[in-house]
Amino acid sequence: MKIVVPVKRTVDPNVKVRISQDGHSMDTRSLKMGMNPFCEIAVEEAIRLKEAGKASAVIVVTVGAAACEDILRHGLGMGADRAILIETELSLQPLAIAKLLKVVVDKEQPDLIISGKQSIDEDNNQTGQMLAALLGWPQGTFASKVELEPNRAMITREVDDGLERLALTLPAVVTTDLRLNQPRYLKLPNIMKAKKMPIERLLASESGIDLRSRLIVQQLAEPTKRSGCMKVQSVAELVNALHNVARVIG
Amino acid sequence: MSILIIAEHDNHTLSPSVLPTVTAARQLGQDISLLVAGYHCEAVAEASARIEGVSRVLVADAAHYQDGLAEELTPLVIQQVNETVRFVLAPSSTFGKNLMPRVAALLDVAQISDIVRIQSADTFVRPLYAGNVLATVQSHDPIKVMTIRTTAFEPAKLVTTAAEQIPVSATPMIGRSILLDRDRSKSDRPELTTARVVVSGGRGLGSAENFRLLEVLADKLGAAIGASRAAVDAGFISNDHQVGQTGKVVAPELYIAIGISGAIQHLAGMKDSKVIVAINKDPDAPIFEMADYGLVADLFQALPELTKALDTLNS
Numbered sequence: 001m002k003i004v005v006p007v008k009r010t011v012d013p014n015v016k017v018r019i020s021q022d023g024h025s026m027d028t029r030s031l032k033m034g035m036n037p038f039c040e041i042a043v044e045e046a047i048r049l050k051e052a053g054k055a056s057a058v059i060v061v062t063v064g065a066a067a068c069e070d071i072l073r074h075g076l077g078m079g080a081d082r083a084i085l086i087e088t089e090l091s092l093q094p095l096a097i098a099k100l101l102k103v104v105v106d107k108e109q110p111d112l113i114i115s116g117k118q119s120i121d122e123d124n125n126q127t128g129q130m131l132a133a134l135l136g137w138p139q140g141t142f143a144s145k146v147e148l149e150p151n152r153a154m155i156t157r158e159v160d161d162g163l164e165r166l167a168l169t170l171p172a173v174v175t176t177d178l179r180l181n182q183p184r185y186l187k188l189p190n191i192m193k194a195k196k197m198p199i200e201r202l203l204a205s206e207s208g209i210d211l212r213s214r215l216i217v218q219q220l221a222e223p224t225k226r227s228g229c230m231k232v233q234s235v236a237e238l239v240n241a242l243h244n245v246a247r248v249i250g
Numbered sequence: 251m252s253i254l255i256i257a258e259h260d261n262h263t264l265s266p267s268v269l270p271t272v273t274a275a276r277q278l279g280q281d282i283s284l285l286v287a288g289y290h291c292e293a294v295a296e297a298s299a300r301i302e303g304v305s306r307v308l309v310a311d312a313a314h315y316q317d318g319l320a321e322e323l324t325p326l327v328i329q330q331v332n333e334t335v336r337f338v339l340a341p342s343s344t345f346g347k348n349l350m351p352r353v354a355a356l357l358d359v360a361q362i363s364d365i366v367r368i369q370s371a372d373t374f375v376r377p378l379y380a381g382n383v384l385a386t387v388q389s390h391d392p393i394k395v396m397t398i399r400t401t402a403f404e405p406a407k408l409v410t411t412a413a414e415q416i417p418v419s420a421t422p423m424i425g426r427s428i429l430l431d432r433d434r435s436k437s438d439r440p441e442l443t444t445a446r447v448v449v450s451g452g453r454g455l456g457s458a459e460n461f462r463l464l465e466v467l468a469d470k471l472g473a474a475i476g477a478s479r480a481a482v483d484a485g486f487i488s489n490d491h492q493v494g495q496t497g498k499v500v501a502p503e504l505y506i507a508i509g510i511s512g513a514i515q516h517l518a519g520m521k522d523s524k525v526i527v528a529i530n531k532d533p534d535a536p537i538f539e540m541a542d543y544g545l546v547a548d549l550f551q552a553l554p555e556l557t558k559a560l561d562t563l564n565s
């Protein structure tokens with residue numbers, strides 16, 4: 001069983017981002033970048049399935065500029081067998097990315113795709129579902145547990161009112177939620193080994209896919225700031241403020 | 251030009267998330283169809299017909315629509331997108347997030363997630379980077395498939411005159427995904443995303459047992475209970491209580507954050523609350539930057555005091 005894991009390069013979740021001078025893009029130039037946390041969970045899950053003898057090969061794939069090589073090497077360092085870069089300088093949207101990923105999936109014929117449920121920059125939460133739709137495959141989104149059987153994947157999903165368990169006929173797409181696993185730390189020998197592994201390259205522009213943006217960002221703005229915090233000295237003062245000033249209780 | 255809304259429901263009751271979605275739709279146009287796909291879902295169709303602004307309710311009743319599976323619903327939604335449909339909307343709940351990208355991909359259009367403002371028929375505002383940025387985006391697609399952040403729009407009203415119900419034929423069953431079971435967390439408390447007051451706890455509570463201290467306070471306030479990711483990860487409370495970038499978004503009149511540090515991922519889910527109270531023993535906790543009222547205190551002391559003070563207030 002082969003598993004394809006699409007991954008994305010994003011800013012580190014702990015850094016503060018700023019809007020560029022032009023007001024149309026984010027200024028990420030000097031920020032710490034890395035693999036999107038949900039994608040890292042996806043890689044970890046695929047590797048664990050391989051370690052458990054349920055999968056034979058794990059392929060990490062990303063769509064982006066040459067700089068994205070670093071996250072592919074990170075995936076290789078975690079234990080992926082192969083890495084594919086679909087290279088483009090364009091900043092692509094989920095539909096175009098799903099179409100490009102489908103090119104790889106059509107060629108590699110995996111039984112399972114595991115992707116992150118959303119990327120922490122654009123917060124779209126779309127690519128996995130779109131890829132599943134284009135392939136006509138079933139999907140298990142927001143997974144907190146994945147169990148593989150020969151022809152099925154049993155998925156526990158985190159939904160708004162609790163948990164849901166699905167049985168998906170393979171091949172299928174799974175998107176990861178935070179509680180699926182805790183990704184491993186890379187060991188130095190694995191990092192060194194990953195540095196020497198080849199990265200397979202495709203050019204997005206040669207795919208014949210329409211890569212144009214469907215959504216044009218007209219403006220980026222910071223949300224209005226809140227008015228500021230009044231520090232109260234005691235519970236009594238707090239209750240008084242909520243009751244008599246803010247008038248939200250009692 | 252018409253609008254199609256996909257109703258979220260459990261075959262018995264219509265989800266409250268549909269009401270703000272209708273409000274958003276009314277800012278786009280007048281001709282609004284609400285698609286109710288389910289199994290023995292007459293009560294839901296009935297309730298849907300009484301939402302102000304809904305022109306008609308399309309009812310698809312079949313066993314394979316019972317569980318709201320995206321794989322089964324997608325062909326049905328696509329079938330309902332005729333030449334006049336320009337917008338397809340759903341709430342930005344786990345239901346909508348699961349379904350709508352699938353619909354958009356097969357219509358070969360973008361999906362626009364989590365819309366908080368409708369500027370015009372093709373221009374929308376949505377948050378990025380955990381709500382640190384608001385993006386105004388213009389769509390060039392002929393059909394706009396979008397999910398609506400329900401806390402950003404008022405719920406539509408209910409009316410006494412019912413819109414017409416039109417049965418629609420079911421699409422064939424796909425059957426490649428099957429729901430095995432559901433573990434619905436039951437609670438007598440108000441639903442988290444629509445509650446007037448939310449009491450939220452974080453890692454500072456220390457244990458599942460201590461987390462129950464929040465319940466006493468929530469009882470007094472008629473509040474829903476929220477949690478940080480750390481509290482959910484630690485098993486203090488179930489996942490459906492997580493507030494934040496990757497959990498639920500809430501905007502109650504009063505949000506009380508107790509033992510929560512205020513990471514941006516948490517703030518993303520609650521910073522549009524009207525009044526925010528933070529109780530934390532660390533005076534430098536970032537949650538205070540977002541709060542209207544801050545109390546620097548040990549929560550194990552402050553919580554019982556607060557509960558008692560509310561008793562006095564109520565008597």
Ligand SMILES: Cc1cc2nc3c(=O)[nH]c(=O)nc-3n(C[C@H](O)[C@H](O)[C@H](O)COP(=O)(O)OP(=O)(O)OC[C@H]3O[C@@H](n4cnc5c(N)ncnc54)[C@H](O)[C@@H]3O)c2cc1C
Pocket residue numbers: 013037038120178451452453454455477478479480481492493494495496497498508509510511512513514515516519529530531532535547548549550
């Ligand atoms: C990809 C990603 C997605 C995420 N999504 C979410 C999300 O949706 N929601 C979310 O909440 N988080 C999310 N997080 C996690 C987030 O970054 C923080 O780690 C988390 O919110 C911290 O939870 P906390 O505030 O409860 O814990 P901590 O940060 O550990 O804070 C605990 C606080 O309790 C206070 N405290 C301790 N003891 C006491 C006491 N006795 N009295 C008073 N105060 C006390 C401490 O001073 C501290 O400020 C996400 C992270 C990532 C990387």
